[in-house]
Amino acid sequence: xxxxxxTYPHMDAENMQVTAAGSAGSEDRRQEIVLAAFGLIxxxxxxxxxxxxxxxxxxxxxxxxYYYFSTKERLIQGVVDYIVQHIAVVQNAGSGAAEKTxxxxxxxxxxxxTRMLIDTPEIFRVMGELILxxxxxxxxxxxLKQADDDWQRYLINVLVEGxxxxxxxxxxxxALTAHAIxxxxxxxxxxxxxxxxELERTxxxxxxxxxxxx
Amino acid sequence: xxxxxxTYPHMDAENMQVTAAGSAGSEDRRQEIVLAAFGLIxxxxxxxxxxxxxxxxxxxxxxxxYYYFSTKERLIQGVVDYIVQHIAVVQNAGSGAAEKTxxxxxxxxxxxxTRMLIDTPEIFRVMGELILxxxxxxxxxxxLKQADDDWQRYLINVLVEGxxxxxxxxxxxxALTAHAIxxxxxxxxxxxxxxxxELERTxxxxxxxxxxxx
Amino acid sequence: xxxxxxTYPHMDAENMQVTAAGSAGSEDRRQEIVLAAFGLIxxxxxxxxxxxxxxxxxxxxxxxxYYYFSTKERLIQGVVDYIVQHIAVVQNAGSGAAEKTxxxxxxxxxxxxTRMLIDTPEIFRVMGELILxxxxxxxxxxxLKQADDDWQRYLINVLVEGxxxxxxxxxxxxALTAHAIxxxxxxxxxxxxxxxxELERTxxxxxxxxxxxx
Amino acid sequence: xxxxxxTYPHMDAENMQVTAAGSAGSEDRRQEIVLAAFGLIxxxxxxxxxxxxxxxxxxxxxxxxYYYFSTKERLIQGVVDYIVQHIAVVQNAGSGAAEKTxxxxxxxxxxxxTRMLIDTPEIFRVMGELILxxxxxxxxxxxLKQADDDWQRYLINVLVEGxxxxxxxxxxxxALTAHAIxxxxxxxxxxxxxxxxELERTxxxxxxxxxxxx
DNA sequence: TATGAATGAGCCTTCATTCAT
DNA sequence: GATGAATGAAGGCTCATTCAT
Numbered sequence: 001x002x003x004x005x006x007t008y009p010h011m012d013a014e015n016m017q018v019t020a021a022g023s024a025g026s027e028d029r030r031q032e033i034v035l036a037a038f039g040l041i042x043x044x045x046x047x048x049x050x051x052x053x054x055x056x057x058x059x060x061x062x063x064x065x066y067y068y069f070s071t072k073e074r075l076i077q078g079v080v081d082y083i084v085q086h087i088a089v090v091q092n093a094g095s096g097a098a099e100k101t102x103x104x105x106x107x108x109x110x111x112x113x114t115r116m117l118i119d120t121p122e123i124f125r126v127m128g129e130l131i132l133x134x135x136x137x138x139x140x141x142x143x144l145k146q147a148d149d150d151w152q153r154y155l156i157n158v159l160v161e162g163x164x165x166x167x168x169x170x171x172x173x174x175a176l177t178a179h180a181i182x183x184x185x186x187x188x189x190x191x192x193x194x195x196x197x198e199l200e201r202t203x204x205x206x207x208x209x210x211x212x213x214x
Numbered sequence: 215x216x217x218x219x220x221t222y223p224h225m226d227a228e229n230m231q232v233t234a235a236g237s238a239g240s241e242d243r244r245q246e247i248v249l250a251a252f253g254l255i256x257x258x259x260x261x262x263x264x265x266x267x268x269x270x271x272x273x274x275x276x277x278x279x280y281y282y283f284s285t286k287e288r289l290i291q292g293v294v295d296y297i298v299q300h301i302a303v304v305q306n307a308g309s310g311a312a313e314k315t316x317x318x319x320x321x322x323x324x325x326x327x328t329r330m331l332i333d334t335p336e337i338f339r340v341m342g343e344l345i346l347x348x349x350x351x352x353x354x355x356x357x358l359k360q361a362d363d364d365w366q367r368y369l370i371n372v373l374v375e376g377x378x379x380x381x382x383x384x385x386x387x388x389a390l391t392a393h394a395i396x397x398x399x400x401x402x403x404x405x406x407x408x409x410x411x412e413l414e415r416t417x418x419x420x421x422x423x424x425x426x427x428x
Numbered sequence: 429x430x431x432x433x434x435t436y437p438h439m440d441a442e443n444m445q446v447t448a449a450g451s452a453g454s455e456d457r458r459q460e461i462v463l464a465a466f467g468l469i470x471x472x473x474x475x476x477x478x479x480x481x482x483x484x485x486x487x488x489x490x491x492x493x494y495y496y497f498s499t500k501e502r503l504i505q506g507v508v509d510y511i512v513q514h515i516a517v518v519q520n521a522g523s524g525a526a527e528k529t530x531x532x533x534x535x536x537x538x539x540x541x542t543r544m545l546i547d548t549p550e551i552f553r554v555m556g557e558l559i560l561x562x563x564x565x566x567x568x569x570x571x572l573k574q575a576d577d578d579w580q581r582y583l584i585n586v587l588v589e590g591x592x593x594x595x596x597x598x599x600x601x602x603a604l605t606a607h608a609i610x611x612x613x614x615x616x617x618x619x620x621x622x623x624x625x626e627l628e629r630t631x632x633x634x635x636x637x638x639x640x641x642x
Numbered sequence: 643x644x645x646x647x648x649t650y651p652h653m654d655a656e657n658m659q660v661t662a663a664g665s666a667g668s669e670d671r672r673q674e675i676v677l678a679a680f681g682l683i684x685x686x687x688x689x690x691x692x693x694x695x696x697x698x699x700x701x702x703x704x705x706x707x708y709y710y711f712s713t714k715e716r717l718i719q720g721v722v723d724y725i726v727q728h729i730a731v732v733q734n735a736g737s738g739a740a741e742k743t744x745x746x747x748x749x750x751x752x753x754x755x756t757r758m759l760i761d762t763p764e765i766f767r768v769m770g771e772l773i774l775x776x777x778x779x780x781x782x783x784x785x786l787k788q789a790d791d792d793w794q795r796y797l798i799n800v801l802v803e804g805x806x807x808x809x810x811x812x813x814x815x816x817a818l819t820a821h822a823i824x825x826x827x828x829x830x831x832x833x834x835x836x837x838x839x840e841l842e843r844t845x846x847x848x849x850x851x852x853x854x855x856x
Numbered sequence: 857t858a859t860g861a862a863t864g865a866g867c868c869t870t871c872a873t874t875c876a877t
Numbered sequence: 878g879a880t881g882a883a884t885g886a887a888g889g890c891t892c893a894t895t896c897a898t
Contacts, residue, residue: 026882045350047261051868061884066869068882128346131404135339136259145406176416179405180398183416187401190345191393192359202390202397209423240857265893275859277895286893454861473778475689479889489863494890496861553777559832560770564687573834604844607833611844612822615829618773619821620787630818630825637851668878693872703880705874714872 030068032058034078042122046129080130080140084147102162113185114203118196124189152178169212244282246272248292256336260343294344294354298361316376327399328417332410338403366392383426458496460486462506470550474557508558508568512575530590542631546624552617580606597640672710674700676720684764688771722772722782726789744804756845760838766831794820811854
C-alpha cells in the first residue's frame with residue numbers, strides 16, 4: 001500500500017544499511033526526489049517550489065512523486081531532514097579525530113563552516129528559507145530546533161574544555177559564546193554580496209576574540 | 215503624483231514632504247497598504263502574502279489596491295522601502311546626540327538593535343524574508359544592499375574613531391568587525407526559540423570582545 | 429469583497445424584490461450557474477458534475493463561478509435550494525385557489541406531481557441524486573428534510589380535512605397516508621423504464637384507495 | 643475461469659456451483675472484493691468509491707484487485723449482481739413455502755421487505771445508488787431491469803391469484819398495483835429520517851387498501 | 857478614485873489503470 | 878496469482894491582474 005511518510009524520515013543511516021534491498025531502491029528514489037527539491041528551493045526558494053518541477057527534475061512522473069511523498073509539505077520536511085543530516089554528519093566526522101586541542105577543533109569547525117558557506121552557499125540559502133518557514137511549520141521547527149540544540153551542545157563542549165585548558169579566554173560564557181558563533185554563521189548567509197575572502201578573515205578575527213591573550 | 219510606481223523607489227523621505235498637499239492623502243493610502251502588507255508578511259511570510267488579504271486588511275477593495283501598486287512585486291518593494299527607512303531613521307536618531315564616546319555610541323546602537331529584536335521581532339522576520347527574496351529580485355537587492363552599505367559605513371566610522379581613541383582593541387579591523395556585528399544581528403533573528411535575556415547577554419559579551427583590555 | 433454564500437441561499441423571493449438593482453444582476457448570475465449545474469447533474473449525476481463544465485455551460489470563466497460559489501459543495505447546495513423552491517412554489521400556487529374540496533385539492537396535487545414526473549423527469553432524477561447525497565451531507569439533508577416536512581404537513585392538512593368531510597376513508601391515518609404518498613412518488617422516479625400512461629393510471633388507482641367507498 | 647469478466651454478468655448462481663473446484667477459491671476472492679465494494683458504496687456512495695479502498699478493505703493489493711476485475715465499471719456491475727441475487731434469493735425462498743393464501747404470501751413479502759429496509763438499509767441505499775447510475779450505464783440498467791421485471795411478475799402472480807380468490811379488492815389492476823407496491827418500497831428508502839415503526843405501520847395500512855372489504 | 861465582477865493560467869492532489877518482477 | 882512502483886489525465890480551487898462603471 002502507500003508508504004507511510006512518517007516512518008521514512010526517522011530511519012537513520014544505520015537502519016538503512018540493514019534494510020532489505022527492496023526498500024533500499026525505494027529509499028534511493030526518495031533521495032532523488034529530495035535532491036531535486038533541494039536544488040529547486042536553492043534556486044527559486046520554497047515559495048517558487050513546484051511539485052511538478054521537482055518530479056521533472058527527478059525524472060519521474062508527478063504521480064510517482066506523490067507515491068513517495070504524500071504531500072508537498074512532507075516533501076519539504078524531507079529536504080529539512082536531508083540538510084540537517086548533511087550538516088550533522090560533518091560535525092560528527094569532525095569529532096571523530098581526537099588528539100586535537102579544543103582550539104584546533106573549534107578552528108577546524110569554523111573553517112569548515114566557512115568553506116561550506118563559500119563553496120556551497122545553496123545549502124545555507126535553503127537553510128535560511130527553512131528556518132524562516134519553521135516559524136509557521138511545527139514539523140520543520142522541531143527538526144531544526146533539534147539540530148540547533150545538538151550544534152550548540154557540541155560548541156559548548158569544545159568551549160568548556162578549551163576554557164579549562166586555559167586556551168580560551170577565562171571570562172567566556174560557553175553558552176553565550178556558542179550562541180554568538182551560531183548567530184554569526186546564520187547571519188553570514190544573509191550577507192548581501194558576500195565575499196569569500198572577507199568572510200574568511202572575519203571568521204578568523206572572530207576566532208581570535210575567543211582566545212586567551214594572557 | 216506617485217501613481218507612477220517607477221519613480222517611487224527613488225523617492226526618499228524628503229521628497230515626500232515636499233509633495234503637494236493634494237497627493238498627501240494618496241501617500242497616506244499607500245502607507246496603509248504597505249503597513250497591511252508588512253503585517254501580513256510578518257505573520258505569513260512573503261510566500262503567504264495575498265494581494266486580496268492586503269486590500270482587506272487595509273480596508274479597501276482589491277481594485278483600489280492595484281490603483282496604488284500596479285503589481286504585487288511593487289507592493290513588496292514598498293514594504294522593503296518602509297523597513298529600510300524605519301531602521302535607517304533610527305540610526306540617524308541615534309547619531310543625532312553627540313558628546314558621547316564611540317563606545318557609548320556603539321553600545322547604544324547595539325542595545326537598540328537588541329531591543330528591537332526582542333520587542334518587534336516582526337521587523338526582523340520580515341527583513342529576513344526580504345533578504346532571502348533579494349537573491350531573486352534585483353529591485354529588492356538594490357534597496358537592501360544600499361541600506362546595508364549605509365549601515366556598515368556607520369559602524370566603521372564609530373569603530374575607527376573608537377580605535378583611534380584607544381577605546382576599542384587596537385588590532386580590530388573596522389570593516390571586518392562591522393561585518394561581524396552585522397552578521398551577528400542578522401543571524402540572531404534566525405535563532406530558534408530566541409530568549410530575550412540570553413540575547414542581551416550574548417550581545418553584551420560580544421561587545422566586550424571589542425574593548426581594549428590594555 | 430467576496431460574497432458570503434451563506435446569505436444568498438436564504439434570501440427568499442420577497443427579499444430579492446427589495447434588493448437593490450445592483451445585486452439583482454448578481455443574483456441572476458447565480459441563477460444561471462445553478463441552472464447549468466442542475467442540467468449537468470440531470471445528465472451526468474452529481475458524480476459526473478465538473479465545476480469546469482458548469483462554468484462553460486453558464487458561459488463564464490471557472491474563476492467567475494468560484495466568485496459566486498466558493499465551493500463545489502456550496503454550488504450543489506444552491507441546486508438543492510433551487511429544486512426545493514421550484515417544487516415548494518408549486519404547492520403554494522396550488523393551495524392559492526380555495527373553494528375546492530380536499531379531494532379535488534389532493535387530486536390536483538397528485539396530478540401535478542405526475543405531470544412533472546412525466547414532463548420534467550430531470551427534476552426528480554436530480555432530486556434522487558441529492559436525497560442519496562444528503563445521507564453524507566448535513567447541509568443538504570437539512571434543506572431537504574425541511575422541504576419534506578413541509579410537504580408532509582401540507583398533505584396531512586388536506587387529508588384531515590377530507591376525512592372530516594367524510595370524503596376520504598374514515599380509517600385513514602393522515603400521517604401514515606401522507607407518508608405513503610410521499611414514498612410512492614419518490615419511488616416512482618426510481619422506476620426503470622417508466623411509462624407515462626402507466627404512471628398516471630397507477631397514481632389514479634392509488635388515489636382511489638383513499639376515497640370513502642361508503 | 644471467471645477472469646474473463648465479459649462472461650461474468652451472464653453467470654447465474656447455478657453456474658457458479660458447477661464451476662471446477664480449482665476456481666472456487668478464485669470465486670471467493672471475487673466475492674470478498676464485491677463485498678468490500680458493497681460496503682464502501684453503502685457508506686460513501688458510488689461517487690466515493692475508490693478501487694484502492696476496495697482493495698485495502700478486501701485485504702489485497704490494488705494490482706490484485708485489477709486481476710479479478712479489469713475495470714472499476716465491472717466491479718460495480720459485480721456489486722449489482724450481488725445485490726440482485728441477494729434480494730432475488732429471498733423472493734424465491736418466500737415462494738418456496740406453499741399452502742399459504744395469496745394474502746399471506748403478499749403479507750410475508752411486504753413484511754420481509756420492511757424488515758430489510760429497517761435492519762439492513764445499506765442494501766437499499768446501495769440499490770438506490772445503482773438505480774440512479776443505471777440511467778447512464780447500460781450494463782447496470784439491463785441487470786436491474788431484469789430483476790425489476792422478475793419482481794413485478796412475482797407480484798402480479800400473487801395479486802391475480804388473490805383477486806380470483808376474492809381476497810383482494812376486485813377492482814385492483816394487478817400490474818398497476820404491483821407498480822404501486824414497487825414504487826412505494828423504492829420510495830421508502832429515500833425517506834429522510836425514516837422511522838422503523840412508522841414504516842411498518844405505513845406498510846400495513848398500505849396492505850389494507852388492497853384487501854376486499856366486501 | 858473606488859468598486860467588484862471577470863479572467864485564465866497554474867497549482868496541488870487524486871485516482872483508475874498498467875506493468876515488470 | 879500477487880505486489881507495488883509508475884503513469885498521466887483530470888479535477889477542484891487559488892490568485893494576480895484587468896476592466897467597465
